Amino acid sequence: MAKRNDLFVILGVFLLIIQHVSTSAAQAQGIESTHGVDTAVINGLYKDAFSSIEENLKKSDDLINKAWKMSIDIGYDKGIADGYYYTGTVYMRKGVWDVAGRYFEKAVSLYTQGQFLDNLPDCHLRLGRIYVHDGRYYMGLQNFLSGLRVATDKGHDIDRIKLSVELANYHNTVSKDYGEAIIVLDDAVKLVSESGYRDALGSIYLQYGISYLEQRDYNEALRYIALARQEFDLGVSAEPLLRVLLIEGDVYAAQHDERRLATVLDEAASLADTVSHGGLSIHYELLYATELYFLADYEAALAICEKLLSSLNQADRQAARHRVQALHVKLIYAMGDSRLADSLFDAYEYEKDSLYTAHYIRQGREMSENYKLDKFERQIKEQELLLSNTRYQRYGLIIGIAVLLTILVILYFHFREKDKQAHRVAIKNTEISVQNEVLKQANKQNELLLREIHHRVKNNLQIINSLLSLQSRKTANPDVISMMRESSSRIHSIALIHNKLYEQQSINRLDIQDYIEQLGAHLLSIYNDHQRAVRFEVSAHDVLLDIDTAIPVGLILTELITNSLKYAFTGRKHGLIHVEIRSEGQWEYELLFKDDGIGIPETKRQRTNETLGFRLIHSLTSQLAGVIDYTFDECSTYRIRFKGQA
Helix, strand or coil: CHHHHHHHHHHHHHHHHHHHHHHHHHHHHHHHHHHHHHHHHHHHHHHHHHHCCCCCHHHHHHHHHHHHHHHHHHCCHHHHHHHHHHHHHHHHHHCCHHHHHHHHHHHHHHHHHHCCCCCHHHHHHHHHHHHHHCCCHHHHHHHHHHHHHHHHHHCCHHHHHHHHHHHHHHHHHHHCCHHHHHHHHHHHHHHHHHHCCCCCHHHHHHHHHHHHHHCCCHHHHHHHHHHHHHHHHCCCCHHHHHHHHHHHHHHHHHHCCHHHHHHHHHHHHHHHCCCCCHHHHHHHHHHHHHHHHHCCCHHHHHHHHHHHHHHCCCHHHHHHHHHHHHHHHHHHHHCCCHHHHHHHHHHHHHHHHHHHHHHHHHHHHHHHHHHHHHHHHHHHHHHHHHHCCHHHHHHHHHHHHHHHHHHHHHHHHHHHHHHHHHHHHHHHHHHHHHHHHHHHHHHHHHHHHHHHHHHHHHHHHHHHHHHHHHHHCCCCCHHHHHHHHHHHHHHHHHHHHHHHHHHCCCCCEEEHHHHHHHHHHHHHHHHCCCCCEEEEEEECCCCEEEHHHHHHHHHHHHHHHHHHHHHHCCCCCEEEEEEEEEEEECCEEEEEEEECCCCCCHHHHHHHHCCHHHHHHHHHHHHCCCEEEEEECCCEEEEEEEECCC
16 A cells, blocks of 8 residues: 555656646747747848948947847847847948957857858958958968858858958968969859859959969950959949059059050049048059159159158058069169168068068967967867756756656566566576577487498498409409499598598588598599509688588599599609689689699590590589589699589
8 A cells, every 4th residue: 555655656746747847848939939029020130230331330230239139138049149240340340350350250159159150151251351451361361261161061152252252362462372363263253153143253353363463464464454344334432443443553564564554543543532542542652653763753753652661561561561662772773872772672671571570470379379269269168068058958857857757667566577577587597408408418419329320321331342342353354343443432432521520520511621632542542553643732721511512522523533543644654633622602612623634635525525424523513503614724624613501
């Protein structure tokens, strides 16, 4: 009675736990359905904020903050990650790139952790631009490549095109790997053709122009610059068109084409006044100073160079500074002050070398910092894994307790049954042990009987052999004596098998190597009447045959060896007989018999095949489900493929 009451208590607790889990799951499902509506609103707010970021920055900022707060309130992980991304775009639009970079770094981390990949390629692109702007070139390249990989995996062709253009710009301006830039641009052109997204064609053609300009392929550079001008002429922004004109001016300056350079500068002058971009203004001033240098107006050109040198101290303007320094030295030389020019040239070269050294040192530090940062991020992820999913851990604990109670109930009901089963198993095991012992004794008895049978069969065959030998002595007919001798050899081959099975440990399978060696020795003692030096070789190691296969094989070998000893070495004092048996698969074997005798002439082969010995060979081969093949080259060779038994 007490045990029954305990059982009811356990079942009652189990039902209460199940009810609590069901209620909690229903509540969680209701929360998730409510959040489904909120997430749609949040995504709409982010979309509106991004579309108005160029026209009304304050409105975009307000919408992003609102959506971000809603995401935090309901625990919407993607919305929280989007908050960092869109806030980064706002700060980037404001020109505060260092703050924007921190937001993008956090966004990349959250996007990657949550596998929210829609905005991840563009986030990598923007973060890469910031790193390159700050001189952290290795990190910039890593972000461009990571973004390109994500865009490719997701099939975002537009993001792939934008990232390809940015990667080509990196190769043109930072790594100076112009060939790689062209390869990247070729892929971008294919994507444009497949996707129909033509907005990036102008930028693609411009990067082509820069690559070919730096490779001094001016005709190709001008061809792509012309294509870029066609694309940008369709737009409303003056900045891209001004950039194309300045690259075109670089081509004419490299060709020393003063007339075309002047034409391009006249066209660019009207655009330069409308564009507030420091880098483009410096570029224009440098080209204008180059034109004055070509026109031999050295004083005016020198004034422009000195003005530019005083303003070009930022780390991101070093490439432009080097170009101005080169023109500055040329102007000093042209004005006849070679001493000052040499001094300036040495100073500029030292500065250039120092900058390259600083660049590589900075890159090494950057890689070291990246390693430390990755290690720190891994530690953070490990901590987050330990602290996350508390709700699911609670449900897991409740379910675990329920399962444990269920197991206890099952154990309670089956405890006595297990005792009974254990007792029955012990009795069965005892019975099986007794039966096994009886079977072992019976098996030993059967083995003894079988060995005795093999021994008696061998003795009987030897008696028959002796009778044949006695009978052959009572006749002088050589044909009869030959027949008696051949029959005796065949009987001996069978008797030898039974003797080997009686002597060896295994009574089921015969070690064919030892058997063939003894069979060959016996036949050599009988048929080698002329005392020829016949060498007998056997190669059948690790081949074991059952008795039903071994007897036909032994008879076949008896016929072949007998035939070779009688006819193959006529008129010779020595010879070789080689026997080889090898396994060709499971229960499949190949018998190879060779002698270096005179062989069987084609004219006698048909008559030979009709003799009793060869008819016996063919019959035994068929009995083994085998095939026989005879060839004569340097040796007479019989190749017999046959099957054994398990």
